[in-house]
Amino acid sequence: MDANDLETINASLDFDSDLREKIRDQVTAFDKKTRTMVGLLNKIHSTPSDVIPKLLETVRPVLSSCAVITAGFSEIIPQDQFWRWKDMWSNSLRTAVFAATLLQYLTDGTLMPLSTVSSNLGIQEEWAGRFVLPVEDYLHGLISLVNELSRLAVNAVTLGNFQEPIKISLFVKEIFAGFAQLNLKNDTLRRRYDSLKYDIKKIEEVVYDVSLRKLAAPNQPTHA
Amino acid sequence: MDANDLETINASLDFDSDLREKIRDQVTAFDKKTRTMVGLLNKIHSTPSDVIPKLLETVRPVLSSCAVITAGFSEIIPQDQFWRWKDMWSNSLRTAVFAATLLQYLTDGTLMPLSTVSSNLGIQEEWAGRFVLPVEDYLHGLISLVNELSRLAVNAVTLGNFQEPIKISLFVKEIFAGFAQLNLKNDTLRRRYDSLKYDIKKIEEVVYDVSLRKLAAPNQPTHA
Amino acid sequence: MDANDLETINASLDFDSDLREKIRDQVTAFDKKTRTMVGLLNKIHSTPSDVIPKLLETVRPVLSSCAVITAGFSEIIPQDQFWRWKDMWSNSLRTAVFAATLLQYLTDGTLMPLSTVSSNLGIQEEWAGRFVLPVEDYLHGLISLVNELSRLAVNAVTLGNFQEPIKISLFVKEIFAGFAQLNLKNDTLRRRYDSLKYDIKKIEEVVYDVSLRKLAAPNQPTHA
Amino acid sequence: MDANDLETINASLDFDSDLREKIRDQVTAFDKKTRTMVGLLNKIHSTPSDVIPKLLETVRPVLSSCAVITAGFSEIIPQDQFWRWKDMWSNSLRTAVFAATLLQYLTDGTLMPLSTVSSNLGIQEEWAGRFVLPVEDYLHGLISLVNELSRLAVNAVTLGNFQEPIKISLFVKEIFAGFAQLNLKNDTLRRRYDSLKYDIKKIEEVVYDVSLRKLAAPNQPTHA
Amino acid sequence: MDANDLETINASLDFDSDLREKIRDQVTAFDKKTRTMVGLLNKIHSTPSDVIPKLLETVRPVLSSCAVITAGFSEIIPQDQFWRWKDMWSNSLRTAVFAATLLQYLTDGTLMPLSTVSSNLGIQEEWAGRFVLPVEDYLHGLISLVNELSRLAVNAVTLGNFQEPIKISLFVKEIFAGFAQLNLKNDTLRRRYDSLKYDIKKIEEVVYDVSLRKLAAPNQPTHA
Amino acid sequence: MDANDLETINASLDFDSDLREKIRDQVTAFDKKTRTMVGLLNKIHSTPSDVIPKLLETVRPVLSSCAVITAGFSEIIPQDQFWRWKDMWSNSLRTAVFAATLLQYLTDGTLMPLSTVSSNLGIQEEWAGRFVLPVEDYLHGLISLVNELSRLAVNAVTLGNFQEPIKISLFVKEIFAGFAQLNLKNDTLRRRYDSLKYDIKKIEEVVYDVSLRKLAAPNQPTHA
Amino acid sequence: MISVSSTFNAFREELDEHHDRRERLIKASRDITNLSKKTIFLLHRLALDSLTDADDGRRTSAAAKGYANLREVQSLYAGLRNDLAGDRFWRYHQQVSPGLQEYIEALSFTHFLEHRSLICFETVQRSLSDADHVPYLPLTTSDYLLGLSDLTGELMRLAISGIAQRGGRKQAMEICTFVRNCKADFEGFTSHVRDLSKKQAVTSSSLEKIEDAAYAIVLRGSEYDLPPEMLDDIVASTIAQ
């Protein structure tokens, strides 16, 4: 092989392998943050609704601090190579989406759109090609959100909050209707979307139990 | 090949193959004991709570008798070779951990720590390098414990014991919180830990059913 | 090669290949019968309990007619060669065991023992070495029976028969306890036996649902 | 499960598992003998033709001693169960056939027929149903013989024996012609038989090399 | 979970994961050395025999420098845990054995015994339990040596060295005879040993080609 | 399912399965013929060239009788379904091509073209869509022809026919050049074509040996 | 006499033509699969909306949209007519079959939404024929059965996702019976049609999922002594604005 080529190739391979190492470090740091958020948010299942806002306050700073991580990614990923490396952090990113949208739902009952999640994670438009929040990862995060809310519907009732399941039901149905508009391939997203149906069914059952036992007051519309 | 060398090599291969045979026999004996315990403990699902203590008494002697087995291992495993052979008995050891911790939970509702399981199985500190209870196997045993308790929560209700699921729920959530603090790698342990979520969800649903029908009052939330 | 030897060898190869052909024909006929039985029995999931006896009457003659098949086998299999060819009909035989035992359970709620299955299939003692019902195949048939009953527990409830799951639960637990006493080696049978746990869990959950809602009372626990 | 039935089933399973253990021991002993023979016969490739008879004398007693093994099998295999267990010792038996027929070829250049191999291994007619030499295993042994002779053709020339390849060529072609008359199914035997072509081609090339250089005269063609 | 227990468990998991990282670094360094040696030794196939000694001189210092690596292992592996981690470096170690024994063969035509390989790699007796050269890895290295020598036999002839194949043939047959005396179980080693037959056949054919053409005289047969 | 459809589908499936049975019988008969031809043609390797014509006469009637088989196929294969079933007889058909072209080569040294092979096998043009000789199978047959001729080149010399290899060499090179004009996919044909190179190499070596030893007279051109 | 070289040249042309046709059919099959899959997604969307409709109007219009979508697939097949003519169909069957099955799945799903019944063989074959009823390709029983077998998976999805809505429970019960019959009908064909038994296993698991859903419906109504419609009304009024 051409001596020149040999050197260039070796340099290029070394660069990639260094880069992979650096990304791995960033992912470890990212993971730690998302795991902290998940740990804190896990308490919603045993927290009375009036204490929830206080709990959320403990999560917010961790979410904000993810901006440091995404900035880190934006610095090390070479221009246009986002898709080359993204599998390494997809899981963490999806968990961050999950945490951000759950926070939002618990705060004001709304769905945080992709662009807001993106800016909440400190992702900047000029990073295009280096670090973005892909639609696919946002959707994965939403599915995790629905999974969690079906669990919350059950536990809220146990804690005596009979209104929550109804609120959740309306919220989740809208998300489900959104997913129904997509043409998915036979991939993970499709499989997880299929499983959403069971979450919705579970939530419906809670709503059914609650309504028939007349435990819930007629609902005030919260969405428009 | 040098005749001397050949002899040494053959002696070494023969020693290993004899040893493997001996270990296999020990494992068979160990297996028999753990299977007996599992068989007995399987009855908890159809035993009213007041008869449980009597049932547990039948398990205790079998657990104690495991000391004979571990002593057997400590005698045949050459110094330093614990890790070479441990895959052969890992399954049995994990089942023993499961039996010991289930016994303890049913006795007084507490979690038996690793060191106590270890001494209950007759494992002695000076056996280090020959036979120990590795952290990993202890954790596997705990996961099996949670799997079993989610089943027990269901069956307790069938037997009319509406308080048990609530007790189980609190116990299991504590174990889960403990696991959440560990740095697990992406291995079997991690995968089995991830599956714990389903057990917890099931238990929560039982608690929901029971409290919705006012068959029992869930404990006061302990987290905020 | 010696002409004489060659002839003997060729005669032996030809005999075997003819025999294989004949066995294949018998197996096709056997398969047809077992498939008919399975097809009829499949209707139990949508048949109200009072019509079940009439349904069973349609299965009985097909089961009886299996005697023709087993007699066919006993005539073509050379003395001593049962074990040589048995893999060819194992599947059909196991399905026949499944049908016979399901028929019996639905008739009077009891487990048909091996010897009765054997005589129901027309197998005669003097056929030893030519055609028998091996223990292994009987056990495989029982596992299929449990698989089917876990599905029946669900569908019985849908048909408004809330007592059936409780009956099934007790029946299946007894089979499971029987299996627990066997020394199964680590083979297909063991693996299928391990999977029984899921069926039992499913049945227990149905019993739970039914008894929680006081739709039926579970029998008195029989173990202590 | 009926206690009686359970006992019978367990007895049957235990009997089989003990038997398997005993057979395994016999196979280990058989294997040792065949490995010794193969080890000794491996020397033919570097042994001048005049010393071969002396070498063969060392193999003969080992072959004779196989009678002890086959007698052992005939005692432990239950009547009618030969075909159930035969896969466990097929490999050893085929190697024994290989050794016996190679011994014979090297002694007088003839092919030992199946019945002679059988009696050489001490197999007795009244063992039918317990222990026999199946046609299939005899044929496998012959294929191994041809494999070995193609190697011998090469090494004989290296040792200066230019006549041997010609002798081998004629012998092997006769075996091949014999096989061509059999109705082999599409199984391992057929595949191994197809591979014989390569051995024959190799032997023909050796004969070509030798006759091209006028080191030996090929026999007169015997077919027209 | 008990806080104390949790801490111990986490410390243990962290220690293992750090250790794994350190071992991985050592293995990378080890790999680099063995790859260098293999790269240099690969040139024997195109190097005339009189230049071989000079080539070997370039390999020797690399082999010596492996002592640094093994010392590194001996420092980080905790007492008793050799067998826990050995799979991580087995491949590198086997390659090192291959390089050392090939070096020796090319130097003086002898087989380097296990103990010499061990000391050549700087492994010290007092490291037992932390770092040793297992019999199994030595044997794997020898099989790779034979694989390489069968290729060398061919290429030596191409380079005009007609004596080398004969030398190789005698050397390799001795190794093969050694292996034949070992009680190898049915594992990877056994399978690779079985494949040696093809290497030997190939070498025998080269010797045949060379001696048929009287390009070199095969040594006097040494076995009878 | 529509009762009408059910009937039609069943009729169609039964028709296909009958047809498969019939084809299988035809294939068995075809196979027998091709095996006879191969058996007879195998004798060319030990038959002096002057007796070859007599040998060929024994093959010709068998080849002619293949017309009965192909007619049989043409009657049972439904219009346009040739490609549906052809895998069942491809092997036999390729062997027939091999036999026909070998016969032709041995008769007058020419290559029998596809259309001649086709008509020799009794295949008629109006059978298009029911039974034809596809290019692919013709090519497979030619590759087998070359395989056989490389063996014949060797054996002809052994029999003292030094002219044959040269004749074969010219003939085979032309075929090889033909193959080189094709664009093959990575399939069996490609793999077999790759192997042709080794046959040509072998033939060349024979030609080389023969020419340099001045065993062959200068060649009279037979092709133009 | 023709030279070896020129005959092989002819072979080359024949083989190249064959490979090119194969490529064309593979590509077209990918397009057909994609269009069919998209149609199935569209139908799920429309079915979800139409479920609550008392009359069959919207249901019929959903089906109409499905048919319209599939007309594009049909015109693709019309274009492949020549590549699949005569004995070519079976030569390239392996390349064509996956797309065909996906199309049959989509078509039978559309048919189900309109008629609540299984589409018959003749109707599928007619959909793949020109105005004069001349088929673009011969429909095989195995493609027909394998395509229908996939339908059960989509029906399971339809049953489960509709279940939370009014009318969805009735639909789930209907589908349960329908899929049960499919499974029973197909059982007899498994030994004749390659790969059908694998698909039957999928059908079995779909059926179990539907049965579980039907079970849950019965179970949750069982605690109340009111007709299901009235229960539905109570729930609706609780949720509704």
Next chain:
Amino acid sequence: MISVSSTFNAFREELDEHHDRRERLIKASRDITNLSKKTIFLLHRLALDSLTDADDGRRTSAAAKGYANLREVQSLYAGLRNDLAGDRFWRYHQQVSPGLQEYIEALSFTHFLEHRSLICFETVQRSLSDADHVPYLPLTTSDYLLGLSDLTGELMRLAISGIAQRGGRKQAMEICTFVRNCKADFEGFTSHVRDLSKKQAVTSSSLEKIEDAAYAIVLRGSEYDLPPEMLDDIVASTIAQ
């Protein structure tokens, strides 16, 4: 505030566009693979003819035909330019890579026939660039190496099939050395490039085949005390008309 429905509508458009692009690239990749494979066959044909030529004329013209063929592939890449622009290249790398490797194999084979050397990275990249040297896509080291690794298999075929001809023996010896060097050079990259070690194993087996051929050449010359050319002449005169 934007409704959930309309945001998901936007998602649908984005996902559909992505899947359509992916399909387009898969299809184009199949075409590229086929064209490259055909080129390789063509080159083998031409190489076989040109072997006996004393001068390099026909060899160069063989290469010229190879380059001409590959220009079609290059124009396909030019057409994919937009679908692979910016960050899209890496997004669809998995779909594009197999075709790229096959193209590099064909290009490097052509280059070898002309120069008897390994094509350098820059030359491959330039072949995939427009007149202004703007690349249609960024060439990655891994595609470059994996494509070259496949070249050794073709060289093995070239060596073996030429061996029976005059000049073929010299060529086989040359290729033997060349492939040996390739194998040695690539060895250092195996730990960095996925799948390269699998391809190295294929290279090893190709190399062994070439070595066996080289061995046979030496061996059969060894019995005669004449220079190889003279031996060739004697053989030629025996066969020749």
